[in-house]
Each structure stands twice: as structure tokens, then as C-alpha cells.
Amino acid sequence: MIKKSFVYFVLILLPIFSFGQKQTQEGNTAYPPIIPNSKLSLLKDVDVIFNTRMAFDNYFVDNDHVNSVFSLNQLRFEVKGKIHDKVFFRFRNRYTKIADPNTVDNISRSVDIAYLTFDLTPHTKFSFGKIIGDWGGYELLSNPIEILSYNTINNYNENFLAGAAFSYALTDHKNKFNFQLLNSRTKTFQDQFGATVPPGITATETPLAAVGNWKGCFFGGKLETTYSYSYFMDANNANRNFISLGNKYKNKKLVLFYDFQYSKEDLDQKCVVTNIIKSKYAYAAQDVSYVENWIRAEYQIRPKVNLLLTLMNDNSYWNGNPDSGKDSYLLTSYGIIPTVEYSPFSDINIKFYAGYVAKKNNYSTYAQNNFGVTDGTTGQLSFGIIAPLLVL
Template sequence: MNKALIPSDKIELLKNIDITFDMRAEFQAYMFRGGDNYYNGLQFENGFTALGISAKINDRLSFRFRNRFNNTADVQSLDRLGSNIELAYINYKASPKLDLVIGKMFAYYGGYEYEFSALEILEYNDIYGNALAYVTGAGIKYNPVEDHQFGFQVLNSRTVHYDDLYGDSAAEGIEEPDWPVAVVGNWRGSFFDGKLQTIYSASHSIEVKDKGTTFFTLGHKYENNNLTLMYDFRYSYEEIDTKGVVTGIIGDGNVAGNASYIENWLRAEYRFSPRFKGLLTLMTNGAIGDFETGNERLRTSYGWIPTLYYSPFDKVDFRFYIAYIGRYYDYSDYALENFDVSSYNKNEFRIGIITPLLLL
């Protein structure tokens, strides 16, 4: 008789281990129009593929690890992990109300667009589409009462050293700080038996010596029966442009300074039946630069993403989806007159699958 590879007295341990395989694969048809430029194309794409492991070691200690195969595995010069390692942290429950988290984690930024995994977001708005979400540091989560949680983190503000990130693109006088650090605080609230929820956050990061980014997010969520509504407002003031949109518009070879971004994000979900759910995402972003004439709005972007899900199984989260992604980028008169830019739009049709599979 063959002996089991895992002894029967160890089987109980597997109940504390989760292994997940997350995948989004799709067929894309896209078209770009702007100025004298035009192109279109068709392709299959693996939009998101990741393997994750999380485990409860005992009642007070747990860990989480996730490898996203779509990102580069090159070891980053600051945190010494590849960009493909999104999560690698230990969670220590110091008390029933207080958790300590150490390792590479997601920053506690607010808002519900950020709350979703990239598996679920077909296209991010401009701030989170260009933000560095997974960094190394330490954080605490404190639940003073049942419906409210406060979070605080001290993190590296980037994963690579100054020279590796900016190289020759940095403006004159830009130097590496003693510590490229980010401080993040957030509040999660729940009201009216969970029908109304909030995720607010404020953060400040030091990107280079004496220059940083101040970022605020106000996220709101309303749930009632088959309807869910989410709305985020975000503002980011960047003494050194970390999102790159203003830098790209100016195009003088240097990283821009004193850039601002203001954006709105709205998502509505409605479950028509146990098998079908419809989504509509709307988004806007304003990119602002600081010049001798004062603050000038350089570009406003708009987006809308209607989506339909079909779930064939009752107990397995496997979905077919069909979606349209429309983005329009409108440059201001100031940008058109002073920089070599022109307004343009992108249109994309996707059909594919989304599945966060729980393997164990």
C-alpha cells in the first residue's frame, strides 16, 4: 500500500493555506486617432496572470505572497525584489484590535478604484495608472470599534535608487535624499449596516531631496440589493512629477516640477441575475503644470468603460466578459500653442475571461 505524501495528521494544516491563481485573458480590437496619426490592430493578450499564497501560521501570525508574471523580474536597486513580486509581507496581530504589517505591500491609498486588484480593472484612470502601488515598509491597522479602521504606514517612496529611476532626465539640482520615504494614513468607515462605506487617505512622500508628493483620496461606496455605486475624488500635488503626464507634455528632456493632478472616478454595478452583471465606469483627469504665467491646465482626459459579465458557475468565480474602453485626451489651448501636442482618442473592444481561482 502506497504511503500518502502528506501525513494524515498534517492535513489540518492545509486549511490555513490559500493558493490562488488569478488570470485575465482577452481578445482586443483597438483603434487610435489623433492629429495625422491613425492605427488599429487585433491581438490576444494576457492582461493579468498571478500566483498567490497566503497562510495563517498561528492565531497571531500570517503572511501573503503574490507573483505577477506580467511584470519584469529584474531585481530593483532599492528594495531588492523584482517588480513581479507585488506582495511579500508578514502580518502580526499584536492585539485583537491592532495589526502590524512588515514587508512589500500595497500602500494604504484610499478610493475604490485602487481597492480592486488590477485583475478587475481593465484600464485605470491616470493617477493610479501611473502610480507605484507596491512598495516595501511597515504599517499598522487599528480597529478601535467594529465599523472603523485606521491605517498608518512608513514606506519606501520608490523601489529603485534615484540614478536608476531618473538618470539624465532629472532637472538640475535634483539629488538623492537620505531616505526616499512615504508616510500614508487612511480611514475606512462603514455606516447604515454597511450600505455606505468610505476609504479616505492622505500621504506625503519624499521623491528627491527637498521635493515630494502630497496626495489625497476620498473614496465612497453605496450598496443596496443588486446595485453598487462607487465614487473617488483624488488630488495629487507633485514637486517632482511622478506620474509623468506633465513631463511627457512639456517634452524638454527633464522631469517636470510642480505638477498637479485632479481626477474623478465613478463605477456603477448592477446584478441583473445570478448569471449576469453590468458595469459602467466613468473617469476624468486634469493635468496641470506650473509656469511663469501661473498654473495652466495642460490636458483633460475622459474615459468610459461599459462592461457585461456572465458567470456560468455558482461556486467558482469564473466570468466571461465583453467591454468597450473609450478614452479621449483633450489638450488645452496653452498646451497646443506651446508644445508639440494634439488631442487624440483611443477606442478598444475586448472579449475575454476573468477568474480569481482559489486552488487550495
């Protein structure tokens, strides 16, 4: 069958190629290729990747089956590489996200990454464009196709923002420092909050975020860290402080990750608290905080089989509650994701997986009595394929 297809292919293309050659001879004109031969050597430093995750997903709410569908959960097209000895570029577009052109950075929100990096010295780099915020710990740094479900902060954060970054690595390259100045959001202030803007809160002329990150490497590479502090100017007199402590331990067949994250927000950017209180309050919540933990373990039980377990929780607080009898604690959410991965091929990175995403919301007694919210669970059982397909 393959031989027949090949013969048909040749028979179809041969007249076309012959016609093209004839045209060149008759016109006595040699048209240069789109990519000059002198530039073809650049392709050896360029990667083209289709980051893909597709699955048969089965959804449950409070243990009741809701529906079962085939889904293309992730499709992110990525091109990256060197275009000069000292210039690196990276572009990634997500086709499984609505392309919203109404953004403050003038680029669709479906574009995750689009930036240039310049090597100023062997230890110093400067990047400019739309980049990933360097605050997320290892959950955010992981390839998105490897994360079946995010914890609260990274799920509701805008993690890809336009701006500039300056990074410096010490001589041993075991410690790296990264400083970023970014837009604090992709949406306009009005688009994000609309009629829910609290009285007295107005848009700032400088909606920017400053990020400082330190990445460390210890014990011969067995322990790695990524710690950061970020300060966001979300509105006039409404800012956000974000601390993230990411830890990674790897030894032979075991890899462990632990992220601790804390976000204190003068104006609720995640909107989790806002959605809890909306039955009684028309405006976005003020003075809220989120505290969360994310743990992931990966263990290779056989050369082609990996076991994974992800545990996560988030605690949401409304410190600015005007109720005299208030309880600032409103919600604790939990998540557990057991996963089995099977890699059948040794020469290409394709994994078949089975995973279950179980999440539970536990509301405080105060939240239930005052805002009418109720505890609940959700589940997602998936059988699928994870494939960061490197095609070039």
C-alpha cells in the same frame, strides 16, 4: 475518453508506486513526507489563487483599427493564509509584468505583495514586507483582474512598496485606522529620473512615504469609505502630497464607487506633464498637480448577468511653468468603460465578459501651441474571461 485516460494514468503510475514501496521495504527506511502530517491541518487556512484575465483584444487609435490579438492580460499567482493563530502571510506574483531586479527593496517589481501580519491584540495588527499602499481608494483596492484600465494616478503610481503598517480597529470594527511607513519608490532615484533630474535636485537619503488611512462603515454597511493622506519624500527639497477619498455604496443589486484623488508633486513622479513639455524642456517638470475622479457602477440585472460602467477623468497642471505667459492647465483625459459580465457557474467564480475601453486626451490651447501636442482617442474592445481561480 475520460475513462481511457484514467486507465492509462493508473497503468503508468502503478509500477512507479510499486517501485517506491519496494525500495522502502528493502532499505528498511521510512522517509517522512515533505509536509509532515502534523502540519497538514495548516492547509485548511491557506488559499492558493490564480488571478487570471484573458481576452481577444481589438485596438483602435483615433477610431482606426490598429490590430487584434489574443492576450493574457493578467496572471497573478497568490498564496495567503494563517501559519499561526496570530500570524498571517500573503504573497502575490505577477507573471504579466517584466521582472526588474534592480530595485531599492531587493525584490523583483513583478512581486506585488510579500508580507507577514501579526495579531498583536484582537483590534491591533502589525504588517511587515512588500504591501499595497493604502492610499488608492476603491479603484486600487479592487482585484486588478476586475479593472480593464486604470485612471492616470493609479496607472502611473508605484502602488506596491516595501515597508511596515500598523492598523487599529475600534471595538465595533466599523472604523479602522491604518498607518504605513513605506519606501517612496521601488526604482533608484537615478533609474527613475536619470538625465532628466532638474538642476539643484539631488537624491534624498530617506526616500520614504508616510500614509494615514481611515476606513468607515455606515448605515448597516450600505456606505463604506476609505480616506487617506500620504506624504512622500522623493528627493531633497522635493516632496509629494497625496489625498484620496474613496466611497462605496451598495444596496441589493446595485454597487456604486466614487474616488476623488489629488496629487501635488514637487517633482513629477507620474511623468504625464513631463512628457507633454519634453519638446522644449529637457528636465522633469517641477511643481505639478493631478486632480481626478473615478466612478464605477455595477448592477445585477439577472442572477448571472452584471452590467458595469466606469467613468474617469484626470486634470494635469504644471504650476511651476517658468513661462511668463503660462497657463498651468495642460491636459484633461477622459475614460469610459461599459462592460457586460456573464457568470455561467454557481459553484465557481468564472465570468465571461465583453468590454470597451474608450479614452480621450484633450490638451489645452496653451499646450497645443507651445508643445505641439494634439488631441487623440484610443479604444480597446475585449471579449474574454475573468477568473480568480481558487485551487486550494
